[in-house]
Amino acid sequence: MSAFDPTHHLPDDLLERIRERAAVHDQENTFPQQDLDELRDAGYLSILVPRERGGAGLGLAEAAVLQQRLASAAPATALAINMHLVWTGVAKVFSDRGVPGLEFVQEGAAAGDVFAFGISEGGNDLVLFGSDTDALPQSDGGYAFTGTKIFTSLAPVWTKLGLHGLDTTSADAPKLVFAFVGRTDAVVTSDDWDTLGMRGTQSRTTRLNGAVAAPEHVVRRIDPGPNPDPIVFGIFSVFEILLASVYTGIARRGLDLAVGAAKGRRSKKTGTTYSQDPDIRWRIADMALAYDALPPQIAALAADVDERADHGARWFTLLSGLKHRAVVMAKQVVDDAMLVAGGGSYFSSNELSRLYRDVLAGMFHPSDPESAHATAASAWLGPVEG
The missing domain is CATH 1.10.540.10 (Acyl-CoA dehydrogenase/oxidase, N-terminal domain)
Structure with missing residues (x-):
């Protein structure tokens, strides 16, 4: 090969x-x-x-x-x-x-x-393990979904929306239902994406008013709560790894821009470029040391998913930890890149200014810092007693 x-x-x-x-x-x-x-x-x-x-x-x-x-x-x-x-x-x-x-x-x-991701709901910190969206079973085996999804990226262009909802009426209810719906009059996309950063994602609010998923597009019916079903592992693993990848890519660009700025700026005091300044050299080295840790971690965990490695219950700690470390690292690297580049980076026309805003979005994606730490604490210390 x-x-x-x-x-x-x-x-x-x-x-x-x-x-x-x-x-x-x-x-x-x-x-x-x-x-x-x-x-x-x-x-x-x-x-x-x-x-x-x-x-x-x-x-x-x-x-x-x-x-x-x-x-x-x-x-x-x-x-x-x-x-x-x-x-x-x-x-x-x-x-x-x-x-x-x-x-x-x-x-x-x-x-x-184009497939969009319709899982996030305002105030639903259960994320994959619960839903405030109603999933009403249809006579043919399909489902009608009614509820509100937030942060629906690709909002203007998606052709299929993958989502979940809660079936509370079937004989075996409650069941979380994962399915896909198309664009119809039952799906209303708000024009409400006006954010600090990541503006091009157009991750608008989506309102479902009985949007129907055909029987062949109902993928999974599972019990609410933590679940070993492949749909939960599949979403969580791919989502966290690709999120870590995006923010690691931002960090790499920030590091490259910082290096370029250090080589291009010249000190009036010393007559040399800032790349010769020991404090700047230390800062860029610190950025590089932090960045260098993430691509191998991403590669290793992604390969484990591809090769069907069995980490058992540790998967969730490993994956949430990867995403958390990538975001923390990227925020710090971009912050330091702004300092290396100097005051010019504060202007909105400067690419670093945009990266500085874009990287902040990382803290809001699952797993957020609280969830990542709670998962790690439970893995190492056991569940909270009482």
Whole structure:
């Protein structure tokens, strides 16, 4: 097998075009439609789809590298595409483990469908383990979903929305239902995305008014609460790894910009570039030491998912910890990059200014710092008594 070449799936010229457009979408608060079109034409939406179903047949480890690369050019574009890749990644988790039910996601992605992630709900800190959305069973085996989803990235363009809701009326209720709905009059997308950063994701609020999932698009019915079902593991593993990848990509860009600034700025006091200043050298070394730890961690955990490693209950600590470390590292690296670059980085026209705002979004994605620490504490100390 030939070595994996990221430039084959994400060529340099495409990456530069995406980079050039990123500032415009941030300033205008618009969705990067041209980025999506070019990525779709390049086959990027189906990188995790098996070759036999029309995709590139890549693994999660390779997709993570590509998402780091894409995020270094346009964080909002990468984060938006992440949500589509989560579903194709979950489909890969299923097919790799012989679990049927998500073949239509793979075939749809290869055909050009855009899958959005409709899990987040305001005030629902159960996330995957519960839902305030009502899932009403239909006579044909489908479900009608009524509720509100927040942070629905790709809001203007998705063709299929993967979501969950709670069935409280069936004989075996309650059951969490995972399914996919299409765009119909029963799905209302608000134009309410006006945020500090990650503006290009257009992660708008979605209101479901009896949106129907066909029987063949009802993927899973499981008990609420922590659950070993493949849908829970698939979503959690792919989501956390790809999130860590995006924020690690932001950190890499911040580090590169800091290095460029240090080499390009010249001190009036010493007559040398700031790259010769011992304090600046220490700061950039500190940034590099922090950054260098994350790509190998991402690669190792992603490979474990691809190779079906068995970490048992430790999976959730490992995955939430990876995402948490990536975000903490990226925030610190970008903060230090601002200091290295100097006051010019404070202007909104400076790329570091945008990265500084974009990286802040990381703290709001599951697993948040509280959840990551609670998971780690339970793993090492056992559950809270009483």
